[in-house]
Amino acid sequence: xITIHCAEWxxxxxxxxxxxxxxxxxxxxxxxxGIAIILFTIMIKIVLIPLIVKQQKSMLxxxxxxxxxxxxxxxxKNDKQKLxxxxxxxxxxxxxxxxxxxxxxxxxxxxxxxxxxxxxNVTIGNPHGFAxxxxxxxxxxxxxxxVFNLDxxxxxxxxxxxxxxxxxxxxxxxxxxxxxxxxxxQPATPDGKNPMxxxxxxxxxxxxxxxxxxxxxxxxxxxxxxxxxxxxQWGVNKFLISKTTNSETEVIEVNATKNRKNRKKS
Numbered sequence: 001x002i003t004i005h006c007a008e009w010x011x012x013x014x015x016x017x018x019x020x021x022x023x024x025x026x027x028x029x030x031x032x033x034g035i036a037i038i039l040f041t042i043m044i045k046i047v048l049i050p051l052i053v054k055q056q057k058s059m060l061x062x063x064x065x066x067x068x069x070x071x072x073x074x075x076x077k078n079d080k081q082k083l084x085x086x087x088x089x090x091x092x093x094x095x096x097x098x099x100x101x102x103x104x105x106x107x108x109x110x111x112x113x114x115x116x117x118x119x120x121n122v123t124i125g126n127p128h129g130f131a132x133x134x135x136x137x138x139x140x141x142x143x144x145x146x147v148f149n150l151d152x153x154x155x156x157x158x159x160x161x162x163x164x165x166x167x168x169x170x171x172x173x174x175x176x177x178x179x180x181x182x183x184x185x186q187p188a189t190p191d192g193k194n195p196m197x198x199x200x201x202x203x204x205x206x207x208x209x210x211x212x213x214x215x216x217x218x219x220x221x222x223x224x225x226x227x228x229x230x231x232x233q234w235g236v237n238k239f240l241i242s243k244t245t246n247s248e249t250e251v252i253e254v255n256a257t258k259n260r261k262n263r264k265k266s
Contacts, residue, residue: 015114016121023118024128033130033217034137037119041224044111045232051107056236061096112225116210119217135217140164142217164219165211171226172207178230 022043026036068090076083091097122128123135123143135143139160146161211219 011110012114012117015110016117019111019114020118020121023122027122027128027130027134031131031134032137033123033135033142034140034220037142037217037221038224041221041228044115045225045228048108048111049232049236052232052236053240056233056240058097060237060240061094065090065094065096115221116214116218119221120214123215123217137220140216140220142220143215145215146212146219161216164216164223165208168211168219168222168226169204169208171223171230173204175226175230175233176203179233 023036023040026040027033030036030039069087072083072086072090076086126135126143135141140163141161144161146165207222211222
């Protein structure tokens with residue numbers, strides 16, 4: 001079992017000190033580590049809803065100016081400096097911060113990293129003295145680390161816990177894919193490059209590595225978190241689009257009513 005410490009990072013130590021007692025309380029309540037992780041992850045996602053809304057609003061704003069941005073990229077394709085100036089002017093005109101969509105994600109990262117260590121602290125050596133079987137969820141030992149088994153005791157010599165890193169990587173890719181799908185215009189750089197495409201390839205591989213490095217509970221947390229995040233993004237995106245559409249429809253109806261009144265007066 002590989003143990004990673006984070007005492008040299010004060011911000012993580014503080015977040016861990018806040019989150020760990022909450023996870024322990026969920027474990028005592030559910031008497032099941034897997035269910036406790038699910039409940040705990042739901043709680044975190046609820047707390048982070050304002051950040052998700054802010055992120056989606058920023059992406060929808062980027063989507064509105066995308067046609068103008070493409071025109072600028074075509075018009076100034078041979079003048080990168082002018083393209084950058086005009087792009088920044090476009091963002092300023094429409095009151096859009098291209099980095100606003102990334103900020104909520106950056107704020108969430110310390111919480112995500114801290115959860116890895118929280119789960120590691122709770123599982124390794126069972127310091128809180130949980131009853132036998134608490135860490136077993138659907139036949140998987142979430143306190144163990146996924147390993148390659150060469151003695152042939154598992155199917156084709158591969159530990160059954162490998163399913164968790166595989167699901168962690170797959171759901172990370174799924175979450176990134178739907179983030180792009182929900183927002184047809186990702187924050188692009190002035191030269192038209194989209195960093196989200198590179199992230200879609202990097203993060204699933206990084207997630208798989210993390211799921212193998214930490215106890216299986218960390219990988220399980222990543223799977224649950226990715227699935228909930230995808231559902232949350234879908235719900236928030238639908239709500240914001242519906243709200244925007246209704247507002248635009250209301251403006252159109254008000255203008256139409258004014259035009260009818262003006263025609264009657266004339």
